[in-house]
Amino acid sequence: EIVLTQSPGTLSLSPGERATLSCRTSQSVSSSYLAWYQQKPGQAPRLLIYGASSRATGIPDRFSGSVSGTDFTLTISRLEPEDFAVYYCQQYGGSPSVTFGQGTKVEIK
Amino acid sequence: EVQLVESGGGLVQPGGSLRLSCVGSGFTFSSYWMHWVRQAPGKGLVWVSRIKSDGSNSDGSSTSYADSVKGRFTISRDNAKNTLHLQMNSLRAEDTAVYYCARGADRTFDYWGRGTLVTVSS
Numbered sequence: 001e002i003v004l005t006q007s008p009g010t011l012s013l014s015p016g017e018r019a020t021l022s023c024r025t026s027q028s029v030s031s032s033y034l035a036w037y038q039q040k041p042g043q044a045p046r047l048l049i050y051g052a053s054s055r056a057t058g059i060p061d062r063f064s065g066s067v068s069g070t071d072f073t074l075t076i077s078r079l080e081p082e083d084f085a086v087y088y089c090q091q092y093g094g095s096p097s098v099t100f101g102q103g104t105k106v107e108i109k
Numbered sequence: 110e111v112q113l114v115e116s117g118g119g120l121v122q123p124g125g126s127l128r129l130s131c132v133g134s135g136f137t138f139s140s141y142w143m144h145w146v147r148q149a150p151g152k153g154l155v156w157v158s159r160i161k162s163d164g165s166n167s168d169g170s171s172t173s174y175a176d177s178v179k180g181r182f183t184i185s186r187d188n189a190k191n192t193l194h195l196q197m198n199s200l201r202a203e204d205t206a207v208y209y210c211a212r213g214a215d216r217t218f219d220y221w222g223r224g225t226l227v228t229v230s231s
Contacts, residue, residue, distance in 0.1 A: 035217040037154075044209055044221035045154065056219065088154055092216035097173050098144070098156035 002027050004089050006101035012109040019076040021104045023089030031067045033092040036074045039103075040085045048087075049074060076106075084108050111135040111220045113210050118225030125200050125229070131193040131210030131222055139163070139188035142213035145195050147206035148224075155206075158184040158195065159213060178204075200229045 003026040013019055023034070031052035037045040047056040049065035052072055062077040076083055089101040117129040131143070145157040157178055161171045172184050183196040193210050207226050211218035 033216040037218075039154075044223055045218070046221070047217055047219050050215060050217040050219075056217075090154075090217070097159060098146075100154040100156070103153045 002029060002091055002093070002099055004091060004099055004101035006087075006089060006104045008104060009102075010105045010107060012107050013079055014109045015079050015081055017079050019074075019079055019083070019106055021074040021076075021087055021106070023072040023074070023101050025070045025072070025091060028070060029091045030093065031072075034065075034067065034072050035090045035092075036063075036065055037088045037090065038083075038085045039088065045088065079106070081108075111212070113212065113220055113222035115208065115210050115222045115225040118208065118227045120228045120230065121200055122231050123201060123229055126196070126198045127200065127227060129195040129197065129208055129210075129225060129227070131195075133191045133193070133210075133212070136212070136220075138191040143184075143186060143193045144211045144213050144218060145184065145193075146209045146211055146218070146221075147204075147227075148209070149203075149206045152206075157208070158182060160184045160186050160193070197227070200227075202229050205229045 005024045007022045034052045036049040038048050039045040048059050052067045053065040064075045066073045086103045086105045088103050092098050112134045115131045121127050144159040147157050148154050158174045181199045185194045205228050207224040209224045210222045212220040
């Protein structure tokens with residue numbers, strides 16, 4: 001089973017600051033099959049990034065994704081008030097077919 | 110506008126059964142793989158099951174399940190009614206969660222429903 005480890009568990013930042021979220025995979029994963037989601041309390045997750053670096057429809061360009069080996073990164077260049085949420089990475093492939101990271105909470109400092 | 114609306118959640122005793130449904134609209138339902146993902150209270154997302162768009166598969170099967178639900182849950186779809194189902198049998202306390210249906214697209218989930226809560230408790 002491919003395990004996704006997200007760090008940090010919680011990120012305390014102020015609006016306007018830069019957020020850097022990490023997702024490390026236990027095995028090599030095709031970057032085509034790595035996605036990021038945002039989830040706010042009481043809401044369903046929302047797709048932000050697919051294929052490691054492509055923004056989903058309607059996602060602002062302050063969100064970006066990158067990859068280096070088995071390390072995937074989600075960057076929010078300047079935090080807006082609506083960006084404080086929990087973020088999950090997800091991979092598609094291997095067995096089981098899909099796994100998620102445990103999440104990183106971005107909270108207001 | 111793409112919409113996914115789940116229903117069928119509720120309170121059920123351990124060992125009981127429940128059938129969830131998800132109606133899709135605003136897109137050609139039959140063209141997409143569909144998935145169920147669950148989230149226990151205060152916990153992260155866990156993939157549950159998926160079903161291919163046309164029911165075909167290279168190995169003859171059209172469905173896939175997480176090990177934790179294999180043999181107890183059955184995913185199905187009715188493309189004529191734009192509806193996805195999840196039949197859940199032999200429910201356990203650890204199955205308590207919000208169950209989301211999600212549309213599969215290019216190895217991601219691009220649209221999600223709002224979820225339906227399943228509580229397994231005596």
